[in-house]
Amino acid sequence: MLYNFDEVIDRRDTGSVKWHYSDETIPLWVADMDFQAPAPILNAIEHVTQYGILGYTKPTEDLYDAIIDWHGSRYDLRLDKENILFSPGVVPSLALMMNVFTEAGEAVLVNDPIYAPFMTKVEQNGRTLVTSALTEIDGRYRLDLADIEAKITQHDVKLYLLCNPHNPGGRVWTTEELEAVLVICKKHNVAIVSDEIHQDLTLSGHTFTPFLTLATGYEHNVVSLTSMTKTFNIAGIKGSLIFAKDEGLIQKISQQQGLNDEYELNLFAYTAMRHAYEQGGEWLTQALAYIEANIDVTVRFLAEHLPKVKVMRPEASYLIWLDCSAYAKDDQILYDTLRAAKVELNAGIKYGHEGHLKMRLNVACPKSLLLEGLNRIDTALSDI
Ligand SMILES: Cc1ncc(COP(=O)(O)O)c(C=O)c1O
CATH class of the missing domain: 3.90.1150.10 (Aspartate Aminotransferase, domain 1)
Known part of the structure; x- marks a missing residue:
């Protein structure tokens, strides 16, 4: 099917966050x-509403298979059902990770510039925000590895929130860059949470590497966050994924999610996610x-x-x-x-x-x- 991306659709007066104006902005x-x-996503949602029973819903085996196939075939990220947890959003997951990996007052590292919730969630959750500026070389951001290590030791950082691909700079960190980050974090026992929500939007000529594919031996300290919402433009549906490979860590995340019963999605999110990864x-x-x-x-x-x-x-x-x-x-x-x-x-x-x-x-x-x-x-x- 050929999609028409040239079509201008009026989004005013729909409750859209983006189109909040009464004028021609x-x-x-x-x-x-x-x-x-x-x-396929819109059809699947229509099918659900036509069926008409919208009761309590759990993830189906088809959904797990769709997630596993998408990430395995595209990124060689090998997942089992046990490695997959659901969360209402990547930002809620970022906040959750404060309690998984740190205690109140402890230091969390982020890069600067960074998608704003990386900073606000750290501070709102009573952790100490530490930043490491990206350096710009030939029009591309680079991680300042020496600064990252210095900040980690100086502030006794417990957790590094990494954004890959990076928002707002658009970098897809290379395997070499990610491995260098891993070496530093391993050396200082710093946990890594990699926000990979822009993974599927990697542009031609670049290769996205899920952090978990590099983390063998350090899996107890690594979590990846991603979502179908950014990829398929269904952010209003709300829903995201948490990937972890260490059994103890998965248990810890589940316990934290259990405190607020925040481990399940709604029927529409499960439906959209399955059909997105199967047919999107x-x-x-x-x-x-x-x-x-x-x-x-x-x-x-x-x-x-x-x-x-x-x-x-x-x-x-x-x-x-x-x-x-x-x-x-x-x-x-x-x-x-x-x-x-x-x-x-x-x-x-x-x-x-x-x-x-x-x-x-x-x-x-x-x-x-x-x-x-x-x-x-x-x-x-x-x-x-
Ligand atoms: C890097 C990054 N993380 C998370 C989000 C939002 O995720 P969610 O809507 O699942 O909370 C965005 C949205 O732009 C983003 O750019």
């Missing part, structure tokens, strides 16, 4: 796509091709119209990290100027100090909307 911010979800591949291939073309369009547009914006081309996902420091000197003015031009991007400063004068641009929308948004960005920044 174009939202190029929060990470969801303005594309309809894959037909065709949609995903087409969506990624469309996204890749939109990234090309954006890179070309900015080079031509706003050549002083430094563009970090993503290796995964549809979020482009823009350094606007040549056009603005104040984060709030930068954000407000774009908003006044009726286009919304995420303010980089929300992702940590390294986000100063940066903006995050979401290009997962019909090309016509993107081009209109880019024109508004051009007008706004040219006027600053």
Whole structure:
């Protein structure tokens, strides 16, 4: 089936977080796509509502098989049913991991910049936030391994929350980079939670490596978090996965989830997840091709119209990290100027100090909307 990603669907007045405006603003911010979800998922949900009995539901063997096949065939991540736990979301899982791996007050390491909940969940849960800035070399972020190790020893870090692929920088960390992280964490007995929610949106020329495929011998200290919601644009469904391979660790996570009864999903999430992993591949291939073309369009547009914006081309996902420091000197003015031009991007400063004068641009929308948004960005920044 051929999907039409050019179709502009009006999302105003639907309760959409992204389209919260009463005016003509174009939202190029929060990470969801303005594309309809894959037909097999929509059909499966329709089938459930037509059947009409929506009682208590548990994961079926078909669902476990779909998860195991998807991750095994795409990433060589070998999972057994016992390695798979369910969670309402990756962010709730990040919060949960504070209690799995740390005590109140202990230090948790994240990179800077980083998807904001990495920082807020650490602090809201009474842990000490420690950051290690990424360094930019030739337009790509790199992990500063010496700084990571220094921060670990200096603050007695117990847990490292890694984001792979990285949001907002778009890096897909290489096997070598991940192995270097593992060596440091092993040496200092630091647990690793790898948020891999953008894994399936890895773009051509890059290879995603699940952290768990490298963690043999250290599995008691490694957890991966992922979800079908980002991949297939069904974030409103809510639902995600926790992968762990050590029996004791799985028990500990289950116990923590049990405290709030947060280990199960709703019927629609189970249904969507199964059909996404069973039959979503065709949609995903087409969506990624469309996204890749939109990234090309954006890179070309900015080079031509706003050549002083430094563009970090993503290796995964549809979020482009823009350094606007040549056009603005104040984060709030930068954000407000774009908003006044009726286009919304995420303010980089929300992702940590390294986000100063940066903006995050979401290009997962019909090309016509993107081009209109880019024109508004051009007008706004040219006027600053
Ligand atoms: C890195 C990362 N983790 C987690 C999430 C959100 O996950 P969830 O909606 O499952 O809580 C996002 C959403 O953009 C994200 O970019």
